[in-house]
Each structure stands twice: as structure tokens, then as C-alpha cells.
Amino acid sequence: MASIIALYAIPFLTGLLAGLSKKTQWCEKLQAVGALLTLLTAGHIAVTVWTGQPVTAANDVFYIDALGAFNLFLIALVGFIASIYSVGYMRHELAEQIIGPRQLRFYYAFFHFFILTMLMVSTVNSLGLLWVGIELTTLVSALLVAFYGQSNALEAAWKYLIMGSVGIAFALLGIIFIYLSGMQTLGQQSPALNWTELTQVAAVLNAEWVKLGFIFILVGFGTKAGLAPMHFWLPDAHSQAPSPISAVLSGVLLNTALYGVFRVYAIANVTLAGQASHYLVIFGLLSMAITVPFIMVQHDLKRMLAYSSVEHMGIITLGVGIGGPLGLYGAFLHMFNHSMAKSLLFFTAGSICQHYRSKQMHRISGILKVMPATGAIFLLAAVAITGAPPFNIFLSEITIMMAGFQSGRPWLTVAFVALIVLIFAGMMFYVVKMVFGEAPARVEKMTLDGWSAAALIIPLALVVVCGWVIPPILDSTLYQVSGVLQGAGR
Amino acid sequence: MDSLVAAGLLVSTLLLFKIKKMSDAVGIIAFQSALLALAAAIMGIKTGLTHLLLAAGLTVAVKTLMIPAILYYTIRKTDARQAVERTSSPHVSLLLATLLLVAGYYVAAHLELPGTEHGQSYLTTSIMLIFLGTFTMIEHKKAIMQAIGLIVIENGLFLVTQSVSYGMPLVVELGIFFDLLVSAAVIAVLSFRIHSTFDSLNTDKMQNLKG
Numbered sequence: 185m186a187s188i189i190a191l192y193a194i195p196f197l198t199g200l201l202a203g204l205s206k207k208t209q210w211c212e213k214l215q216a217v218g219a220l221l222t223l224l225t226a227g228h229i230a231v232t233v234w235t236g237q238p239v240t241a242a243n244d245v246f247y248i249d250a251l252g253a254f255n256l257f258l259i260a261l262v263g264f265i266a267s268i269y270s271v272g273y274m275r276h277e278l279a280e281q282i283i284g285p286r287q288l289r290f291y292y293a294f295f296h297f298f299i300l301t302m303l304m305v306s307t308v309n310s311l312g313l314l315w316v317g318i319e320l321t322t323l324v325s326a327l328l329v330a331f332y333g334q335s336n337a338l339e340a341a342w343k344y345l346i347m348g349s350v351g352i353a354f355a356l357l358g359i360i361f362i363y364l365s366g367m368q369t370l371g372q373q374s375p376a377l378n379w380t381e382l383t384q385v386a387a388v389l390n391a392e393w394v395k396l397g398f399i400f401i402l403v404g405f406g407t408k409a410g411l412a413p414m415h416f417w418l419p420d421a422h423s424q425a426p427s428p429i430s431a432v433l434s435g436v437l438l439n440t441a442l443y444g445v446f447r448v449y450a451i452a453n454v455t456l457a458g459q460a461s462h463y464l465v466i467f468g469l470l471s472m473a474i475t476v477p478f479i480m481v482q483h484d485l486k487r488m489l490a491y492s493s494v495e496h497m498g499i500i501t502l503g504v505g506i507g508g509p510l511g512l513y514g515a516f517l518h519m520f521n522h523s524m525a526k527s528l529l530f531f532t533a534g535s536i537c538q539h540y541r542s543k544q545m546h547r548i549s550g551i552l553k554v555m556p557a558t559g560a561i562f563l564l565a566a567v568a569i570t571g572a573p574p575f576n577i578f579l580s581e582i583t584i585m586m587a588g589f590q591s592g593r594p595w596l597t598v599a600f601v602a603l604i605v606l607i608f609a610g611m612m613f614y615v616v617k618m619v620f621g622e623a624p625a626r627v628e629k630m631t632l633d634g635w636s637a638a639a640l641i642i643p644l645a646l647v648v649v650c651g652w653v654i655p656p657i658l659d660s661t662l663y664q665v666s667g668v669l670q671g672a673g674r
Numbered sequence: 675m676d677s678l679v680a681a682g683l684l685v686s687t688l689l690l691f692k693i694k695k696m697s698d699a700v701g702i703i704a705f706q707s708a709l710l711a712l713a714a715a716i717m718g719i720k721t722g723l724t725h726l727l728l729a730a731g732l733t734v735a736v737k738t739l740m741i742p743a744i745l746y747y748t749i750r751k752t753d754a755r756q757a758v759e760r761t762s763s764p765h766v767s768l769l770l771a772t773l774l775l776v777a778g779y780y781v782a783a784h785l786e787l788p789g790t791e792h793g794q795s796y797l798t799t800s801i802m803l804i805f806l807g808t809f810t811m812i813e814h815k816k817a818i819m820q821a822i823g824l825i826v827i828e829n830g831l832f833l834v835t836q837s838v839s840y841g842m843p844l845v846v847e848l849g850i851f852f853d854l855l856v857s858a859a860v861i862a863v864l865s866f867r868i869h870s871t872f873d874s875l876n877t878d879k880m881q882n883l884k885g
Binding site for chain 2: 245310312313315316319320323326327330333334335336338339340341342343345346349350353356357360363364367368375377419420423424478481482483487
């Protein structure tokens with residue numbers, strides 16, 4: 185219980201103090217320390233769960249199993265890396281007078297509140313509170329998307345707020361249906377929204393309502409996760425937000441929304457005897473397919489990365505939909521790998537866009553000559569994200585591919601591989617043009633600053649290492665996470 | 675009594691497609707929420723469930739007082755003219771809204787949801803409210819009006835939970851109220867910024883991001 189209180193209190197206090205502190209120097213160091221403490225607390229909880237039993241506290245209000253701990257740890261890790269990267273990034277914005285000290289304080293305060301809302305989603309037991317948490321992530325992050333305040337940022341934030349809220353309203357309707365079926369089985373006065381209760385009786389719930397509820401929730405939370413065809417807010421929000429926020433949005437916010445889908449899926453797939461998985465396969469494959477034309481004709485660097493996120497959310501959803509021990513293992517490995525590779529990519533892309541003063545890809549060239557370190561890491565991350573060996577994404581995509589063949593769906597798997605190859609070609613075409621060649625004369629040579637280098641090192645190491653070997657702690661964690669979705673926890 | 679409240683809810687929502695000033699829409703929201711509170715209070719007295727009375731009290735505090743106050747303040751400070759802008763003419767939009775009512779009736783009849791003893795009569799109304807709220811968001815162009823559509827949807831969802839299960843567990847209910855309040859604040863902040871940047875609350879001006 186103490187560690188859960190700490191997990192809520194640390195980001196809250198960090199945000200509050202960062203928002204109130206008068207000195208910029210103070211503010212940025214304080215928030216970095218706060219993010220580190222959040223990571224340590226989350227790590228402590230995660231290890232407790234992975235090496236022992238799920239944690240429950242406060243009369244079953246909080247429940248953290250292997251899946252929750254996995255998401256929790258990923259949020260804190262990406263949050264920590266992004267908070268370090270923010271220091272260098274925001275100093276640049278401050279020096280260029282794009283923002284003032286007041287906005288800086290606002291940024292750090294809401295950054296940590298945003299992390300807090302996502303942590304909340306992964307620690308609660310009740311599906312109703314999970315909904316409350318996901319809605320809060322939208323509200324807080326909409327203000328961060330609008331951070332720069334120009335017309336495009338406001339348009340993106342408004343679209344995000346409205347689409348997110350409507351989507352999530354549908355998810356609430358779905359949760360009401362699940363609640364109804366739970367109450368019918370468990371009785372009126374029972375905690376019929378608690379995941380732990382529902383999963384016990386999943387096999388005997390009213391199939392009709394669970395099916396209806398699951399579809400509403402898949403569409404509702406799927407809007408938040410950027411699944412096609414509800415993904416329209418995503419490229420706008422990701423491209424208009426400050427780059428560290430784009431990394432958090434893409435790296436963990438989308439995962440958190442998928443987490444909501446998978447929690448309900450774990451119940452629905454049992455009730456519907458495997459029928460629910462078809463929906464995940466369809467939405468997954470559609471999300472992958474829809475990104476192909478948008479990546480091929482893209483002009484904006486950050487929009488291209490955003491579409492790539494739609495693709496990868498599709499891959500994760502597809503992996504879970506294919507299912508089986510191998511499919512689930514691959515899907516969650518992919519979730520981890522994508523978070524690392526995509527944050528690396530958004531960080532480097534952020535520095536590149538700042539330095540070239542443009543997000544337009546045709547205005548960016550010769551990155552390697554102007555920013556050698558950043559350019560090299562950007563290239564590496566782009567190769568990794570498109571699924572080329574010997575990097576981490578390659579391994580998880582191969583795992584999902586094998587699971588696809590194993591489950592006896594060869595055509596689906598062939599389509600999956602073909603889409604990955606197409607997207608690889610599309611993205612590499614632009615990346616190669618930007619990384620190599622001559623730099624425009626207006627752009628000066630620049631070296632990597634200390635804070636950014638410190639932030640890049642962690643995801644870089646994981647992208648490279650996980651391409652060769654999956655660390656034992658991650659391996660055993662992924663088995664446990666897959667177990668939650670297979671009903672091993674029952 | 676129940677059917678009177680239900681009729682009041684529907685008529686007030688239909689007026690959203692007839693009004694000319696945005697501040698009237700805020701009044702409609704406040705009135706609608708007061709009726710919701712009344713419905714919950716009646717159910718609470720009939721069943722003796724105290725959490726329904728609590729929900730009614732919260733509805734009055736949050737949805738009839740605080741949120742309309744925030745929205746009204748935002749409208750007063752941003753848009754002097756206050757005129758609503760719709761995609762189609764008032765008559766057409768009222769006609770479409772009426773058609774949606776019929777559709778809502780049809781859907782509610784076919785859902786076969788198990789209503790509670792004292793809540794059953796609101797089920798159809800609640801589905802209609804969700805439909806009309808969605809239509810408000812599509813039909814109106816001003817940012818604030820889209821927010822009002824969102825609140826109508828939320829009100830509809832609130833009524834669904836009341837009619838099928840006498841509401842959600844209390845913790846969840848509190849969380850949802852908190853979310854609503856925060857979203858009204860966020861909507862206000864963004865509306866101020868949209869108005870100062872675009873010099874209008876018309877969302878048609880925000881069509882720059884594509885592809």
C-alpha cells in the first residue's frame with residue numbers, strides 16, 4: 185500500500201512543485217529527480233509483482249498484476265527518459281524565445297500530471313475507474329498538445345479532445361453493458377465492475393451483452409489507441425505537441441489505451457469462446473494497411489512517425505488477436521520494443537526539427553554532416569522501427585509472424601509481412617534522403633548536449649541489445665503478462 | 675411524474691436545434707441537468723438507495739451550477755455576438771433531430787436491456803439523448819456548442835446507468851463527475867485560446883491539418 189501511495193504522490197508533488205518553483209534551473213532539476221523517483225517506485229512495485237503475487241490494496245480498489253506492472257514500468261521508464269530529454273529540448277525553446285519561463289513551469293507541471301493519470305489507469309481494479317483514468321489522460325494531454333498555442337496546435341488539441349471524449353463516451357456505454365452482465369451473474373450488491381471478480385465468472389457471463397460491451401469498448405478505447413479507422417486525431421496531435429510529449433504519447437499513452445482494451449478482451453474472449461479475437465485481428469490489420477499510403481506521400485517528419493505509431497498499434501493488436509502463447513509473447517515484446525524505438529526516434533527527430541527549424545522533410549537533408557551523433561542515432565532508430573535486423577523490432581515482428589503461421593492463418597500472415605515491407609520501403613525512402621546528402625548552407629554544425637545524450641542512451645542500448653538477446657527479466661515478465669491474457673491468473 | 679421528467683428532457687434537448695444564442699444552450703444544459711437530478715432523486719426516494727440521492731446532489735452541484743457557470747463565463751468573455759452557427763437551417767436540423775428521436779425509440783426497443791423497476795421508463799429517453807448529443811456535435815460549428823453536445827451525451831449515459839442499474843458504484847460515479855468538471859475547464863481554456871488565435875469560435879476555420 186505504501187508504495188502505491190508513493191506512486192501517486194511523487195508525480196503529483198513533482199508536478200505541483202515544478203509548477204510553483206520560481207527558478208527555471210530549480211524547476212528542471214526537481215522534475216528530473218521526481219521522474220527518477222517515480223521510476224524507482226514503479227520498478228519496486230513491478231519487481232514485487234513479477235517475483236511474487238499480484239498486489240491488491242485498499243479493499244480491492246487497487247490491483248496490479250503482471251500486465252499492470254508491465255504497463256506501469258513502461259510508463260515510468262519512458263516518462264523518466266522523456267523528462268531528461270525535456271531539459272535539453274526546453275532550454276533550446278527558451279533560448280529561442282519560443283516559450284517563456286511561465287510556460288516552462290506549466291509544461292513540467294502538466295508533464296508529471298500526465299504521467300500520473302497513466303499510472304492510475306494501470307493500477308486500478310475497477311473497469312469504471314480505468315475509464316475515469318483514460319478520460320483524464322485525454323484531458324491533461326490535450327493541454328500539452330496545445331502547448332505552443334499557434335493555430336495548428338490548437339486545431340490538433342481540439343480535434344484530439346473532441347474525438348477522444350466522444351470515443352471514450354462510447355467506451356463508457358460498453359462498460360455499462362459489462363457491468364450489467366456482471367451484476368446479473370454476481371448479484372446486485374457485488375463489486376461487479378472489478379476485473380478480478382469479472383474474470384472469475386467470465387465463462388458464464390451473458391454473452392450478448394459482453395459482446396456488445398466489448399465492441400463499444402474496442403471502438404472507444406481504440407480511438408484513444410489510434411486504431412484505424414478512428415485514428416484521425418493521432419497524426420495531428422503527435423506532430424503538433426512538443427517532441428518529448430510526442431514520445432510519451434506514442435510510446436506509452438497508446439499502450440495505456442490498448443491496456444484498457446486488453447483488460448476487457450481478457451474477459452470477453454473467455455465469454456465469447458474465442459470469438460472476440462477476430463475483432464482484434466481485423467482492426468489490427470486495417471490499422472497497418474491504412475498507414476501505407478499516408479507514409480508514402482508524407483511531407484512532415486513527425487506526421488510520418490505518428491503514422492508509424494498507428495501501424496505499430498495495429499501490429500500489437502494483431503499479435504494479441506492471433507493469440508496463443510507465442511502471439512501474446514510477441515505482441516507484448518513488440519509493445520516494449522516499440523516504446524523504446526519510437527521514443528528514440530521522436531527525441532532525435534525533435535532535435536533535428538529544432539535545429540533545421542522545420543518539420544518539412546524536403547527542407548531537411550545531410551543530417552549526418554550537421555549533427556553526426558543525432559543523425560546516426562536517428563538512422564539507427566529508423567532502421568529499427570521499420571523492422572530490419574539486427575534490431576529489437578525485427579525479433580518481435582518475427583515472433584508474431586511465426587505465431588500467425590502456427591495458428592493456421594497463412595494468408596493473414598503473408599499480408600502482415602507484405603505491409604511491413606511496404607512501410608519499410610516508404611519510410612526508408614524519406615529517411616535516407618534526410619540523413620545523407622549535403623546540408624543546406626543555412627544550417628550550422630551542432631553537437632549533442634549532455635541532457636539529450638543522457639536521455640538517448642537508455643532506449644538506444646535497449647534497441648540494440650534486445651535485437652540480439654531478450655534479457656531474462658524481460659523474458660519471464662512477458663511470459664507472465666501473456667499468462668494474464670490466457671487466463672492463467674484464474 | 676417520470677414521463678413528465680422524460681418529456682422535459684427531450685423537449686429541452688430538441689430546443690438546442692432551435693435556439694439562436696449560445697447562452698441559451700447553456701441554460702438548456704443547466705435545466706436538463708436539473709431534471710436529471712430530479713429523476714435520480716425520485717428513484718432514490720422510491721428505492722431508498724442513498725447513493726442515488728448523493729448522485730442527485732452532485733448532479734445539481736456539478737452539472738447544473740458549476741459547468742454551466744464555466745461555459746457561460748467562457749461565452750461571455752470570448753464571443754460578444756453569441757450567435758450559433760449550424761450546418762443546415764434551423765428547420766432542417768429540427769427535422770433531422772426528430773427523425774433521430776424515432777431512430778432512438780427503435781434502437782431502445784430492440785436493445786432488450788433489463789431496466790430496473792423505477793428506471794425502466796427512462797431507458798428510451800437516455801438513448802435518444804445520446805443520439806441528440808452526437809447530432810449536436812455534428813450540426814453545430816462553434817467550439818462551445820460541440821462541448822455542449824458532449825455534455826448531452828454524458829447526460830444520456832448517466833441516465834442509462836440510472837435506468838438499468840441505479841447508477842455505477844459510488845467511487846466510479848465520483849470519478850466521472852470529477853472528469854466532467856475537468857473537461858469543462860479544459861474546454862474553457864482551449865476555447866479562450868482558440869478565440870484569441872482565430873478570432874472566432876467557429877471550428878470550420880480549423881482545417882489546416884491534413885494527410
